[in-house]
Amino acid sequence: MPEVSATLVEGDIPSGTRPAPAARPVVPGGLIGRYLTLSILGSGGMGVVYAAYDPSSSARSR
Structure with a gap:
């Protein structure tokens, strides 16, 4: 199986997304x-x- 690697750079982040808080x-x-x-x-x-x-x-599960 081939080795997979990736590096995220600023330009790779889709517009309209933001990191999780x-x-x-x-x-x-x-x-x-x-x-x-x-x-x-x-x-x-x-x-x-x-x-x-x-x-x-008014409902509450247990």
């Missing part, structure tokens, strides 16, 4: 958008999964 720590009871976080369900190489709910909705 820096991650901010979220604590239980904190907000992510309109969602109220309850707890951390798990974490790994791709990020953190939170249990959360939308306070403006």
Whole structure:
């Protein structure tokens, strides 16, 4: 299998895109958008999964 490598240079970034914002720590009871976080369900190489709910909705999953 051939070796693949790439180098990103400024001109290679498509117009209209922007880098992802820096991650901010979220604590239980904190907000992510309109969602109220309850707890951390798990974490790994791709990020953190939170249990959360939308306070403006009367439904709450367990």
